[in-house]
């Protein structure tokens with residue numbers, strides 16, 4: 001029994017299956033060799049990838065091992081993907097440890113798989129009641145084909161419009177838009193003339209009115225509310241409003257300021273660039289003694305007490321910018337207003353007074369601002385008025401800011417020579433100068449002896465302005 005079994009086995013082995021066994025064993029040996037003794041490489045991500053035209057291709061990586069150790073550093077990659085060219089690319093990853101090599105291929109296909117984009121928003125198209133929709137044009141852009149607006153098919157029904165576009169690769173985009181027969185736009189109102197106007201006391205004020213337009217309606221009426229009383233000094237609003245047939249209303253307004261006529265022969269003494277201890281305080285003493293009110297265009301310099309004193313003693317506290325630095329204030333419109341509001345805040349904080357009377361550093365006719373911003377004075381002179389300020393230049397110059405002026409006699413002569421009974425006299429002086437301080441008494445005496453009236457500038461004073469040169 002025992003020997004028969006052995007004999008049986010021997011019979012099997014010695015048959016044709018012998019070679020099969022050899023082959024089987026060799027295969028196992030080769031498998032073991034391949035698994036344990038050959039480098040291995042596998043891909044991260046898919047072996048076949050499809051990516052969209054024009055996008056960025058990023059290799060997802062690989063993992064190479066040999067004898068269970070990472071040998072990624074021995075891998076070389078052949079082939080690149082140009083996502084701007086439609087085709088299939090082979091990326092070959094080879095791990096090479098000298099005499100043993102193993103390779104694997106990734107197939108990357110670049111295709112146009114993105115649908116074109118039709119540029120329409122989700123808002124309905126509003127059409128005036130009783131009118132037909134004419135807005136059908138849209139823009140369609142495809143990632144591969146580019147602008148394919150001309151291929152857009154438009155199907156319009158009464159309440160809907162459907163846009164369809166197909167790119168060369170067959171990707172289709174459909175967009176729908178509702179059509180509504182409603183007027184949702186307000187009428188457009190525009191002022192004839194300026195936003196801020198000054199007019200003289202007791203002179204008839206003729207308002208220039210406004211113009212109206214509307215997307216749907218013609219000949220809309222403008223309702224005007226004109227509160228200007230030219231018999232009373234002050235600021236008034238003229239308001240215009242218009243309503244279209246759908247009930248949309250627009251309103252705009254204009255500011256009208258009724259000011260005094262120029263007081264011919266009046267003298268407005270104005271002092272710039274201060275305050276300054278040692279000069280401004282003496283000037284205030286003289287003015288008090290003489291019972292005269294003047295105007296001070298102040299900066300952020302000097303002691304707070306003098307700002308308060310100017311205000312408390314009834315003079316006009318006016319604004320000249322905080323820094324008075326041309327390179328700063330005329331660098332930009334924002335800079336100018338930041339600087340102006342800075343000194344306005346100082347005045348407000350110290351006195352509670354909201355001053356709207358200003359003088360530009362160098363005057364509105366200055367040309368030095370061209371160095372920093374071409375055309376800025378044209379912008380600023382309009383913008384300050386729109387913001388409710390009144391600006392004043394001068395027509396009598398003490399020339400006390402010029403280096404040639406060194407004595408009180410010069411200051412005196414420069415002023416009295418230019419004073420005139422035939423005009424309103426706005427005198428430019430600088431209260432930071434000692435020779436101006438010293439000339440003031442004589443100037444006032446001259447003025448009084450020659451029948452001039454001294455006054456301070458107010459919001460009711462007609463603006464004395466020079467010609468803008470920048």
Ligand SMILES: [Zn+2]
Nearest residue numbers: 272273361362
């Ligand atoms: Zn100045």
